[in-house]
Amino acid sequence: MKTTYCPRCHGTNITQYAGGMTGTVLCKDCGYMGTLIIEKDFVKTMDEPRRKIVKK
Numbered sequence: 001m002k003t004t005y006c007p008r009c010h011g012t013n014i015t016q017y018a019g020g021m022t023g024t025v026l027c028k029d030c031g032y033m034g035t036l037i038i039e040k041d042f043v044k045t046m047d048e049p050r051r052k053i054v055k056k
């Protein structure tokens, strides 16, 4: 499960704007709105999330 957080304040109080149709999100903490989102378990192969390898 991916956790998205705000690139400005690194808060996780993110809501998808317009139902996420446009990929735009809104941060309720700092008011950031945009499409630049960082996902904590981001991997290079975003197209194949089920095949990702978890490294520890």
Ligand SMILES: [Zn+2]
Pocket: 006, 007, 008, 009, 010, 011, 027, 028, 029, 030, 031, 032
């Ligand atoms: Zn924020």
